[in-house]
Amino acid sequence: MNKNLLKTLIIIGLTFTTITALQAKVAVIGAGLAGLTAAYNLDNKGFDVELYEARERPGGRVHSAILEHADGTTTIAELGAQNIGDGGDAEYLLALAAMLGLEIETQYISSGIEFHNEAEHSDLYDSVRAEPLNTESLHQQIQALRTNSELNSLQDAIDIIFPEDTPFKQMVELRLRCDIGSDLSDLDPYYNLNALHYMAWQLMHMAEQETGPILIENTSIKGGNAMLPLTLAEHLREKIYYGKVLKSVHESGDQIKLTFTDGSTVECEELILAIPASVYKNIEFDNTIIPAERLQKINAISYGTLSKILVPIEETDALKHNDASRQSIAFTTSNTRVLNLFFGGETGANVAKNKDDLFRNSMGMVKSSHGPVFGETSPIIADDKAFTHYKGSITKSWKDDSFTQGSYSTYGKNNPAEFATTSEYEGVEIKTLFLPIDNRVFFAGEHLSIENNGSMEGAVESGYQVSELF
Numbered sequence: 001m002n003k004n005l006l007k008t009l010i011i012i013g014l015t016f017t018t019i020t021a022l023q024a025k026v027a028v029i030g031a032g033l034a035g036l037t038a039a040y041n042l043d044n045k046g047f048d049v050e051l052y053e054a055r056e057r058p059g060g061r062v063h064s065a066i067l068e069h070a071d072g073t074t075t076i077a078e079l080g081a082q083n084i085g086d087g088g089d090a091e092y093l094l095a096l097a098a099m100l101g102l103e104i105e106t107q108y109i110s111s112g113i114e115f116h117n118e119a120e121h122s123d124l125y126d127s128v129r130a131e132p133l134n135t136e137s138l139h140q141q142i143q144a145l146r147t148n149s150e151l152n153s154l155q156d157a158i159d160i161i162f163p164e165d166t167p168f169k170q171m172v173e174l175r176l177r178c179d180i181g182s183d184l185s186d187l188d189p190y191y192n193l194n195a196l197h198y199m200a201w202q203l204m205h206m207a208e209q210e211t212g213p214i215l216i217e218n219t220s221i222k223g224g225n226a227m228l229p230l231t232l233a234e235h236l237r238e239k240i241y242y243g244k245v246l247k248s249v250h251e252s253g254d255q256i257k258l259t260f261t262d263g264s265t266v267e268c269e270e271l272i273l274a275i276p277a278s279v280y281k282n283i284e285f286d287n288t289i290i291p292a293e294r295l296q297k298i299n300a301i302s303y304g305t306l307s308k309i310l311v312p313i314e315e316t317d318a319l320k321h322n323d324a325s326r327q328s329i330a331f332t333t334s335n336t337r338v339l340n341l342f343f344g345g346e347t348g349a350n351v352a353k354n355k356d357d358l359f360r361n362s363m364g365m366v367k368s369s370h371g372p373v374f375g376e377t378s379p380i381i382a383d384d385k386a387f388t389h390y391k392g393s394i395t396k397s398w399k400d401d402s403f404t405q406g407s408y409s410t411y412g413k414n415n416p417a418e419f420a421t422t423s424e425y426e427g428v429e430i431k432t433l434f435l436p437i438d439n440r441v442f443f444a445g446e447h448l449s450i451e452n453n454g455s456m457e458g459a460v461e462s463g464y465q466v467s468e469l470f
């Protein structure tokens with residue numbers, strides 16, 4: 001057998017799994033990539049599995065839309081997850097996609113950035129040259145910060161490395177805010193030092209290479225990332241129930257009783273909660289299902305507020321470099337004719353409220369670099385359906401989304417320690433905060449991933465791993 005195919009099959013657990021008679025009834029809550037992967041794998045193993053999803057679509061934070069251009073042609077754009085490569089090698093996701101017969105496509109983003117501060121424009125490469133730091137001295141400073149016990153937030157670490165408010169510092173801050181999603185003063189300094197190191201190093205390294213801007217790979221599922229959850233959902237078909245918002249979880253004899261907001265109830269023997277940690281606070285749990293102390297800690301996990309505005313544009317590769325200001329990053333990928341505007345932290349949290357102003361300011365910035373090649377329609381708020389077709393710009397605030405309430409989990413400065421430590425459970429390393437409870441309540445979601453939290457890969461990995469505990 002082809003070696004890659006064998007690896008794929010082993011990761012998905014199908015080679016050595018025979019379909020057996022129906023086993024214990026397992027309920028999975030949440031049809032994002034984590035819940036879908038868990039249910040798909042359990043179904044393949046012969047478990048009696050049912051999946052309950054609050055929305056009318058699968059995919060959660062994977063949400064593709066279609067944007068129409070003035071000439072009537074269309075481009076697929078991503079309101080949520082975009083780049084598979086954000087999950088490192090993404091071996092679980094790539095194996096799953098291959099298993100389902102989905103293709104991956106690669107686009108490219110320029111590494112060039114023009115930073116706009118009021119009327120002043122600075123080129124990334126010039127800004128790095130003006131910095132006293134280089135990649136080697138950056139490394140030494142980061143190492144020194146690891147043992148500095150005085151830091152209160154990631155912002156403190158940045159202020160020590162970059163004491164002056166230079167354009168390069170502002171670029172590093174903006175990139176981090178748009179990557180992690182949070183304001184840097186809300187982030188734990190120590191757990192996020194690697195992100196700071198990597199971000200500043202990457203920008204410096206590119207500038208230190210005298211070759212000028214390079215093209216950075218961006219990978220996605222061909223036809224839109226939502227093809228992955230939709231294909232998984234297609235396999236699970238009548239085992240998924242939509243419009244089911246979990247409200248409470250109680251004991252019922254030797255069963256677990258789930259009650260949904262529409263009044264319906266379901267009993268199960270085992271439960272997988274594949275919902276974001278940010279929404280546990282909306283659900284009532286018996287103390288024996290999730291002890292109050294554990295629940296309180298899950299509720300304390302911080303989430304970013306990354307949001308986007310997506311603008312259909314008329315010229316392919318119109319942007320040879322990206323534009324950034326203190327508020328937003330604007331970029332296109334090769335051949336897609338969509339301008340992506342990213343907003344993090346406080347600005348991202350208020351995208352829906354301030355969408356017209358943010359759109360106008362960002363478009364002003366982009367036009368001052370590239371000329372009037374873009375659409376003018378102010379964004380409308382996208383609906384919660386997959387592949388809706390729009391004629392103008394769209395936006396989506398994940399902070400305002402009832403079933404996510406943020407973009408993805410972060411290492412916030414008030415997070416419980418157990419979010420960053422791991423324990424062994426049946427030979428598997430699991431975040432201590434999400435260890436299974438009494439071998440009947442299990443957890444999944446991007447927030448469980450040790451290496452790849454906040455990514456599609458993290459979600460698929462967690463779904464696969466939880467299904468392997470059965």
Ligand SMILES: Cc1cc2nc3c(=O)[nH]c(=O)nc-3n(C[C@H](O)[C@H](O)[C@H](O)COP(=O)(O)OP(=O)(O)OC[C@H]3O[C@@H](n4cnc5c(N)ncnc54)[C@H](O)[C@@H]3O)c2cc1C
Pocket residue numbers: 029030031032033034035052053054055058059060061062079080081082083084085086087244245246247274275276279283306307308398403404406407408444445446447453454455456457458459
């Ligand atoms: C703006 C943005 C950009 C991103 N960019 C990238 C990127 O470029 N690359 C990348 O790899 N990742 C990216 N991500 C992260 C990625 O989207 C997530 O990590 C991943 O999709 C999370 O999957 P999940 O299954 O853990 O959670 P979700 O997708 O959130 O799925 C959880 C499901 O639970 C459901 N649910 C919630 N509450 C209830 C309830 N009470 N009852 C029933 N169901 C409920 C939700 O509706 C949802 O469908 C991005 C995310 C955002 C928001």
